[in-house]
Amino acid sequence: MFFEIFLIGILSGLSPGPDFFLVMKNSLGFGRRIGIATALGVASALFVHVTYTILGFTYIIEKFPSIFIVIKLAGSLYLLWLGFHAIRAVKQSKEEIRLKVNTDKSVKQGFREGFICNVLNPKAALFFLSIFSQFISSDTASWIRWIYGTEIILAVALWFTFVSSVISYKKFRNFYEKYNHWFDRCLGAILIYFAIFIVYSTIHS
Numbered sequence: 001m002f003f004e005i006f007l008i009g010i011l012s013g014l015s016p017g018p019d020f021f022l023v024m025k026n027s028l029g030f031g032r033r034i035g036i037a038t039a040l041g042v043a044s045a046l047f048v049h050v051t052y053t054i055l056g057f058t059y060i061i062e063k064f065p066s067i068f069i070v071i072k073l074a075g076s077l078y079l080l081w082l083g084f085h086a087i088r089a090v091k092q093s094k095e096e097i098r099l100k101v102n103t104d105k106s107v108k109q110g111f112r113e114g115f116i117c118n119v120l121n122p123k124a125a126l127f128f129l130s131i132f133s134q135f136i137s138s139d140t141a142s143w144i145r146w147i148y149g150t151e152i153i154l155a156v157a158l159w160f161t162f163v164s165s166v167i168s169y170k171k172f173r174n175f176y177e178k179y180n181h182w183f184d185r186c187l188g189a190i191l192i193y194f195a196i197f198i199v200y201s202t203i204h205s
Helices: 002-014 018-030 032-054 058-063 065-087 094-103 107-119 122-135 142-167 170-178 180-203
Strands: none
Touching: 002 142, 018 032, 018 065, 018 107, 018 142, 018 180, 032 107, 032 122, 032 142, 065 107, 065 122, 065 180
C-alpha cells in the first residue's frame, strides 16, 4: 500500500495544473534556485491539506460548502494575478534575463508563490479528500495516515524539484532566452485559464 500511495503522489504531480506551470515559469524566468524554492513551497503547502484531512476538517468543508467556495475564488484571484503579470511580459535581452535571475526574485518569494498557489488550489484539497477516502478507513492508525500524507508530499517535492532542474538546464535556458516573452505570455495565459475554469466550475457546481 505504501508504494501505491507514493506512486499516486508522483502521478498527481505529472498531471498538469497551476503548480506545474508556476514551477515551470519560475524555473525558466529566474533559474534553478528559484524554481526549486517554488517546488518546495508547493510541497510545503501539501502539509496543510494533509493536516486538515487527517484531523477531519474536511467535515467542516462538507458541512459549510461556502468555505470551500471562498477558498476556490481566492485561489482563482491569485492565479489571475500571477497570469496577468506574466502575460504582460516584454522581450528582454540575454543580459536583462541573467540580471533578473540574479536580482529580481528571492528564494523566499519563490517559495511563497509556490506555497500560496498550492494552498489555495481546490484541486489539491479534493485530491487528498478522494485519496484518503479510498485508502483510509476509520480503523487506520493515525501514524499510518501521516505516513501516507508524508509519502505524497515527498513524491510531489521530488517530482517538481526534478522538473525545475531539467527545465533550468542550459539548453532549455538558451531556448528560453530567445523567446522569453512568448514563453511568459503562454504560461501566463495558462494560469489565467485555470483561474477562469475554477470560477466557472464554482458558479456551475
